[in-house]
Amino acid sequence: MHRDMQKELQAMTSTATLTTTAASPMAYSPTIRNRKHSATMLHERKRRKSLSPPVVGAAASAVPLLRSRTTRDSSTPNIYLEVLKTAREKFTQEISFQSKDKDISLAKALLYIAAEDEAYMAFNREMDALSCLNEQKDTFVPSDAQEWDCLETMPLAHKSISEWLHELDAIAKEVEAELVSRDIGCHLVAVLEAVNVVLFQSRGFKRSTVLVDSKCSYLHSVLNSGRGSAILLSIIYIEVCRRLGLTIVGSRVGEDFLIWPQTRNPEELFKVTTGHNLFAIVNGRCVEDPRSKASDVNSSSLLGLDIATNRDIIGIALANLIRLHWKRASRTNHGLMLTSPLRPVHDATEKHSVIDGPNDHLLRPQDLRLAIMASERLLILQPHNWALRRDHGMMLYYNREYSSAVQELSICMAFAPEEEAEVLEPFVEKLHLLRLESSWESLGHTGRVTVP
Structure with a gap:
């Protein structure tokens, strides 16, 4: 995911840089042949300036503003990408099986989860701002950038991770004062x-x-x-x-x-x-x-x-996050379950079962991605949980990440009970074809892929 976000950022910032360079007044300079004419025009401008109040041209003032916005907005997403990576690493270290369970801090683990999700949502907002900039819209989209440059100083509701840990310390001291x-x-x-x-x-x-x-x-x-x-x-x-x-x-x-x-x-x-x-x-x-x-x-x-x-407790919190974000993602599809596409494919009464594409369901992409991120963390805790891996693969399918979905569901089949593997097998086969069709369309071809 981080690699895809980095590519998107590079594409956006390169476009913004080209736009700024083209608009820069330094991109044009008079030729030697026109210097005499330029000197005459300069004298005339000085005379007019002495007769009228100074007026700042809209185009001249917009260029440095555009450049400052581009510099700010194009650098801020990189910070969020770094926080995304660091927060996941810190979470993985905190719940590592090399550590004793009693040494795991529930608060730290959950704050790392929050920081990663907040960084992802902030990254999306910054990319929206860059899109507005590239489209040369007049609407100013404020940046979320603060005076911070790493996970440790990133504000979560105006406080850093260490400050929220101190908040728990403060509550404990209030209890001691109550006892006294x-x-x-x-x-x-x-x-x-x-x-x-x-x-x-x-x-x-x-x-x-x-x-x-x-x-x-x-x-x-x-x-x-x-x-x-x-x-x-x-x-x-x-x-x-x-x-x-x-x-x-x-x-x-x-x-x-x-x-x-x-x-x-x-x-x-x-x-x-x-x-x-x-x-x-x-x-x-x-x-x-x-x-x-x-x-x-x-x-x-x-x-x-x-x-x-x-x-286990961290796992329960993550499972709740998965349910929360999936429910928000599928809000317009009442009753839609992660496993809904599996049964039609497995229906033995149909001679040629088909698989509905994710385009048949309108899902909110940001909430779906947050559900996938929570599922990724839970899989770190429970790598052999076949039901969790199945649900993770289905979320990837809904997010049109067909290659990753095939990989996760194939691993799931190795751990799942025989009857569940039988349900998954025809779906994975159809998903292979859907992946092939998606690749075919990305190359500019039309029509459906036919497989003998």
């Missing part, structure tokens, strides 16, 4: 109550049920707005308690992710105080909703739940 003000010790229940007061009362954090708002799915946005998805608020809770020396664990129960402190006495988590028990206050209404599997959890069943690792 109550003049109580560091008993488990007292610490949890203080954390709840700071997060949900003083700071006003709330769980959001809006599934299409991306601000609820990125750590810096949740810290900034106070509204976030359940998994993001759980991660904030875990990170704050870790800074207080309290280990919080979690587990997926149905569609919910529940957290609680490591304790040999889980009964105290379910004692009702101020109308709710601590377990309910930490995890929200889901544990009191009879329609949720989380409502069945008690002090006995709690000990039997599978504890999620830090890598």
Whole structure:
């Protein structure tokens, strides 16, 4: 992806440079034969200038402005490309299997994810600005450029990654101040109550049920707005308690992710105080909703739940991002699923099954690319997850990256159960033909490719 974006940038900036050079006043100089005439004209201009106020010509003032815009806009996308690359590398290092799971920072990993996605969206905005410049439009498109030149200083909602980490430190200090003000010790229940007061009362954090708002799915946005998805608020809770020396664990129960402190006495988590028990206050209404599997959890069943690792928690956050961006990308295609194109091809009742091209569905390209990026990161964590690789290949198909889609789906078939591989095989065969047809059309040919 980075290579394609670099090629696009080079094409745009080269066009902008040619436009600026052609418009430059230095591109023209009078010949020797016209010097005498030029001297006469210069004398006449001086006489007129003394009789009238100075007027700056529109064309003369536009040239340096055009040059400054070109210089600024053509250099800024390179910074975003570098951030894209560095953020992915930092994320990969953070979740590396060479590191112990307990040493992984959930906050750092999620902030690297946010930085990469923000850089991608900012890159798109800058390329739009360059397009306007190349088309010589009068509308000025402001640049997102700031006084920064690397991942470490890139602003996410006006703060750098290190500043957002310090924000978590500040929340932990507020909890300590709450404990001091109550003049109580560091008993488990007292610490949890203080954390709840700071997060949900003083700071006003709330769980959001809006599934299409991306601000609820990125750590810096949740810290900034106070509204976030359940998994993001759980991660904030875990990170704050870790800074207080309290280990919080979690587990997926149905569609919910529940957290609680490591304790040999889980009964105290379910004692009702101020109308709710601590377990309910930490995890929200889901544990009191009879329609949720989380409502069945008690002090006995709690000990039997599978504890999620830090890598598992990051994986849940990434899976949520994939669902979020796919839902936004396919908003105009209600009910469209990633695997929708597979079944028609596999239908044995049709003698000549066909594959619908991605042009049959109108998808939002930026959201689709963000879903693909989240899927790429999740595959780093779960390289042998055949269902994830299948979905990744299908997103590449929808994005018309046919060669990459064939590669991913072929790998998927090696890991998938036999019945799933049988569904994928005819689709991959048809996808080979679609790739060939796409290459044929790119060469300027018309008509469909026929294969005997």
